[in-house]
Amino acid sequence: MSQQEQDSPQVFDFHKRKKGSEQVSEDDSNLNANLQEILAKVESSQKLKIVIFDIDVKAxxxxxxxxxPQYDVYCLTDPLDALKIIGTKKIALVISxxxxxxxxxxxxxxxxxxxxxxPNTSRILLAGQLDFGKAKLSLEKGDVFxxxxxxxxxxxxxxxxxxxxxxxxEQSGSLASAAAKLQKNSPNFDKEITIAKTIPASANPVLVKCSSDEIFEEIKASYTGKALFIRAEDRKSAIKVLETTIVKAVIYFFERANILEDHETIFLSQVKRELPHLSIIAVVNKDKTNYQDIINLLSEQIIFSYFPFNTRAEKICQQLxxxxxxxxxxYEGPIYLKWPPPERVEEVEEEEVALADKLTDISSKVKEGFLSGIRSVKNLFGKKD
Structure with missing residues (x-):
């Protein structure tokens, strides 16, 4: 990185090294020795820094x-000390x-x-069973992550x-540059950064899954609002984009297949579940699509809207x-697709219970039929006697 880039206010330097004891500012001279020691450690650290505030020392x-093991963590029991560190040093996350x-x-x-x-420091709030409801009611959107x-x-x-x-x-201004530094110097940041520059959510990234570059360019040219368009040729490419890039909307072309073929409905449901903020516009082949299936996807809020495949780009863009x-x-923060999605234990358990109930029901019916057959045979022989 050039000296000009390092001096730029747009680049957040996470690795400014301690130059000596003078690194602690004059404003800190009146603080207690323990807090001064913490401040010095925070300043010299190369890892992302987390402050935990609680009065329960054991917890x-x-x-x-x-x-x-992954981050530099500083535990404080005094709110004034915690706020002093948060206000004067580069703290990435506060947990209370x-x-x-x-x-x-x-x-x-x-x-x-x-x-x-x-304001750029992320915040996480922990609450027990008794405090959770009140905490949720007292929070406003954006107060905590x-x-x-x-x-x-x-x-x-x-x-x-x-x-x-x-x-x-992301909020600090240079995700890609900062992450590259962290990956080089620290083992704590495990996400692979492959983007050349930050794509912020404010750019309104839109993923267009289609095999035709001509269709992609037509949609880009037809949209008059603010958006950053990204193209994926197939489902595999779309997954890769969603794994590494913040995306707000997807225009998904079902060009050759029925929307139910190749588990496309399951795929869209999984994507929507992992990225609940995402708006999906489906463009379907009307000759190979059962529109009841589309209605079901709409009613379950898996897709935002749909269009037949021959719809003009201008009309699709009206819904964008x-x-x-x-x-x-x-949208509440940067969320990336995790693929394959994690197993949902509760859903597996429900399926197992449902299957067990079905097997029990079938077993009862078989047993009842078997006993009924025996009774019929006995009656038959009784009549002959």
């Missing part, structure tokens, strides 16, 4: 042990518990203060933390603006 240490007994502050209030001090109920699964928490840190990198608007309203 805080348990959470810290989950995160420390909602319940803070014997303090005149709740976790949601603390994170609102953190938001005002460092995630509200997580305790007890939580460690792996699931790490997924949320990774996503929150991606949001921080409301599709992007809806995705923007639902």
């Amino acid at each position: 805080m240490n348990a959470l810290s042990s989950i995160l420390k 518990d909602q319940a803070l007994p014997n303090m005149n502050i709740l976790g949601v209030d603390f994170l609102l203060k953190a938001k005002k001090i460092a 995630k509200l997580i109920k305790k007890p939580f699964d460690d792996n699931r928490l790490l997924e949320f933390v990774n996503a929150a840190l991606e949001l921080y990198l 603006s409301p599709a992007i608007d809806k995705a923007t309203r639902l």
Whole structure:
């Protein structure tokens, strides 16, 4: 990276090294020795930095042990100390518990203060069973990245933390540059960055899955709103784009197949489940499509709208603006497709229970039929006697 790029306010330098004890600012001179030591560690760290605020030291240490293998974690029990670090150093994520007994502050209030001090820093709020409902009611959209109920699964928490840190990198101005540095110098950032430059959600990325470059160019030329168009030739290419790029809308051409063939309905359902903000516009071959299937997809809100394959690009683009608007309203942060999607244990269990019920029902009917047959044979021999 050139010196000009390093000095640019658009590039967020996560790896500015400590030059010596003078690195701690004069404003920190009146702080206690413990906080000064933490500030010095934060400044010299090369990893993404996380602040955990809680008064339950045991719970805080348990959470810290989950995160420390990948991140630099700083645990604080005093809200003023925590806010001082958040306001003066480059903290990527703040995690707070909602319940803070014997303090005149709740976790949601603390994170609102953190938001005002460092709006780009991501925030996660933890809440127990009793506090979760009140915390959810008191939060406004954008106050935190995630509200997580305790007890939580460690792996699931790490997924949320990774996503929150991606949001921080994106909001800080240079996701690709920062991620490249982190991958080179730190083992904690495990997402492979293949994009040459950041594609922010504000660019309204639209994925067009079609085999024809002519159709793609026609749609691009017909749309008058703000959007960044990306083309995928087939389903495999579409998956790769959704795995690495924030996308708000998909125009999906079913050019040769029935929408039910090759598990296309299942595919769209899985994509929508993993990316709930995504708006999908289906363009179908009317000669090979059962329109009842389309109605079902619409009623289940898997697709946003549909068009026959010979529809003009201008008409398709008329639906694109409301599709992007809806995705923007639902969008809560950078979410990428995970493929194949994780197994849904609860759904598997439901299917197993349903199958067991069916087998029990069949077994009962077979048994009843068998006994009925025996009774019929007995009656027959009784009549002959």
